[in-house]
Amino acid sequence: xxxxxxxxxxxxxxxxxxxxxxxxxxxxxxxxxxxxxxxxxxxxxxxxxxxxxxxxxxxxxxxxxxxxxxxxxxxxxxxxxxxxxxxxxxxxxxxxxxxxxxxxxxxxxxxxxxxxxxxxxxxxxxxxxxxxxxxxxxxxxxxxxxxxxxxxxxxxxxxxxxxxxxxxxxxxxxxxxxxxxxxxxxxxxxxxxxxxxxxxxxxxxxxxxxxxxxxxxxxxxxxxxxxxxxxxxxxxxxxx
Amino acid sequence: xxxxxxxxxxxxxxxxxxxxxxxxxxxxxxxxxxxxxxxxxxxxxxxxxxxxxxxxxxxxxxxxxxxxxxxxxxxxxxxxxxxxxxxxxxxxxxxxxxxxxxxxxxxxxxxxxxxxxxxxxxxxxxxxxxxxxxxxxxxxxxxxxxxxxxxxxxxxxxxxxxxxxxxxxxxxxxxxxxxxxxxxxxxxxxxxxxxxxxxxxxxxxxxxxxxxxxxxxxxxxxxxxxxxxxxxxxxxxxxxxxxxxxxxxxxxxxxxxxxxxxxx
Numbered sequence: 101x102x103x104x105x106x107x108x109x110x111x112x113x114x115x116x117x118x119x120x121x122x123x124x125x126x127x128x129x130x131x132x133x134x135x136x137x138x139x140x141x142x143x144x145x146x147x148x149x150x151x152x153x154x155x156x157x158x159x160x161x162x163x164x165x166x167x168x169x170x171x172x173x174x175x176x177x178x179x180x181x182x183x184x185x186x187x188x189x190x191x192x193x194x195x196x197x198x199x200x201x202x203x204x205x206x207x208x209x210x211x212x213x214x215x216x217x218x219x220x221x222x223x224x225x226x227x228x229x230x231x232x233x234x235x236x237x238x239x240x241x242x243x244x245x246x247x248x249x250x251x252x253x254x255x256x257x258x259x260x261x262x263x264x265x266x267x268x269x270x271x272x273x274x275x276x277x278x279x280x281x282x283x284x285x286x287x288x289x290x291x292x293x294x295x296x297x298x299x300x301x302x303x304x305x306x307x308x309x310x311x312x313x314x315x316x317x318x319x320x321x322x323x324x325x326x327x328x329x330x331x332x333x334x335x336x337x338x339x340x
Numbered sequence: 341x342x343x344x345x346x347x348x349x350x351x352x353x354x355x356x357x358x359x360x361x362x363x364x365x366x367x368x369x370x371x372x373x374x375x376x377x378x379x380x381x382x383x384x385x386x387x388x389x390x391x392x393x394x395x396x397x398x399x400x401x402x403x404x405x406x407x408x409x410x411x412x413x414x415x416x417x418x419x420x421x422x423x424x425x426x427x428x429x430x431x432x433x434x435x436x437x438x439x440x441x442x443x444x445x446x447x448x449x450x451x452x453x454x455x456x457x458x459x460x461x462x463x464x465x466x467x468x469x470x471x472x473x474x475x476x477x478x479x480x481x482x483x484x485x486x487x488x489x490x491x492x493x494x495x496x497x498x499x500x501x502x503x504x505x506x507x508x509x510x511x512x513x514x515x516x517x518x519x520x521x522x523x524x525x526x527x528x529x530x531x532x533x534x535x536x537x538x539x540x541x542x543x544x545x546x547x548x549x550x551x552x553x554x555x556x557x558x559x560x561x562x563x564x565x566x567x568x569x570x571x572x573x574x575x576x577x578x579x580x581x582x583x584x585x586x587x588x589x590x591x592x593x594x595x596x597x598x599x600x601x602x603x604x
Contacts, residue, residue: 116379117378117379117380117383118379118512118513118516157467157475159466160465160466160467160471161465161466161467161471161472161475161476162465162472163460163463163464163465164463164464164465167463167464168460168463171456171459171460171463172456172460174456175452175453175456178452179449179452267486270482270486273475273478273479273482274475274476274479275475275476275478275479275480275483276478276479276482276483276486277479277483277486277487278483278486279483279486279487279489279490280486280489280490280493280494283490283493283494283497284489284493286497287493287497287512290512291512302504306501
């Protein structure tokens with residue numbers, strides 16, 4: 101294995117274990133921003149590969165949904181209450197539409213090869229955007245609170261704080277629920293900001309670390325509320 | 341002072357000695373873990389306990405791997421019917437004819453559904469069914485260490501936060517290293533499948549875990565006994581408080597909705 105790659109893997113491992121010196125090294129890099137991009141994308145690709153394999157295995161072990169849908173409908177049609185439904189053509193039409201809609205949603209959520217390959221592409225992208233958002237907002241807040249680190253240092257250390265996302269590789273076993281990544285990431289991010297803005301007391305570091313996710317949730321809620329009329333219009337059209 | 345337990349580097353005996361010393365609340369293992377803070381060692385403890393916990397359940401579920409779909413459906417139907425019978429027996433005094441009719445309808449529905457369930461079980465997947473069953477079994481087992489890790493990290497950061505707010509002065513890594521010992525009593529949950537006793541043992545394991553968290557806080561955060569107890573219990577009190585508020589809001593919303601529907 102190439103020496104640089106081996107060193108990077110060792111750094112990621114130490115970052116995962118919350119070793120403060122690893123974050124100092126990531127922050128002190130000549131070009132922490134570019135290194136950060138490579139680190140985050142690399143972690144994203146590894147995690148995405150795990151999810152790709154897991155997604156393909158999940159698809160390969162899931163029975164054919166089309167057949168399940170047909171058997172289930174036949175079973176429902178042979179039940180006593182279905183005769184009552186048959187007597188009312190409008191109710192029957194509504195039921196069939198809802199049944200079809202439910203299965204369409206199920207087919208959309210069910211594991212598929214296209215979904216698995218999409219995860220391979222989306223995981224690095226998601227991590228990259230998450231890193232940029234966290235690094236920029238946390239740095240801004242830390243500086244506002246009196247922190248003395250530079251943007252490059254914050255971005256470098258924040259890139260290493262993405263390390264817990266490597267646990268997503270475990271997703272290659274279908275049905276395995278990988279929990280704890282969020283909390284672990286919170287801890288790595290705390291150590292990252294604490295090492296870069298070393299003059300800040302811990303409560304301020306905590307504020308800087310928590311602001312990006314809280315702000316993200318708030319923006320999401322506002323956008324969600326604003327999009328309700330649009331969604332209602334779309335769904336109304338679908339049911340009409 | 342007693343000699344510090346051996347570093348749990350490799351031999352199983354050293355690990356067992358460390359676990360027993362931690363479970364009996366001797367200060368040495370906590371001091372030892374905090375003195376050389378390493379998340380690696382803490383993770384080994386948490387993941388090993390999680391794997392052992394999951395192994396108990398995995399062994400119990402082992403027969404399902406080789407069970408035919410017909411037998412699995414029969415077992416599920418039998419279980420459901422037993423539940424219905426228990427509900428019938430429990431409501432024996434208050435059973436109205438309407439309720440009895442509902443029970444009969446469910447019973448007949450189950451019987452009518454049986455052939456379709458067998459058809460559903462025979463629907464093919466790209467890989468043979470036993471492969472799917474094996475992955476489901478493996479996934480369930482391997483999810484346990486992650487669940488325990490999430491639980492331990494989640495509660496530990498809250499306890500550390502309260503410990504700091506109450507004047508604690510220790511670092512993050514020494515506390516996490518020492519608090520990882522709190523997952524060891526959770527091994528009692530292996531017996532969770534035993535009726536009644538299993539629940540009591542699981543609860544005892546959780547309380548024991550809290551006592552170990554208290555020990556980890558006193559040793560790593562240099563707090564008085566009272567403050568350490570507060571640091572350990574406040575996250576749970578906060579959780580109960582939040583749940584009560586959420587429950588009250590939900591009840592109020594539901595009452596408002598019912599009232600407005602009634603008025604309309």
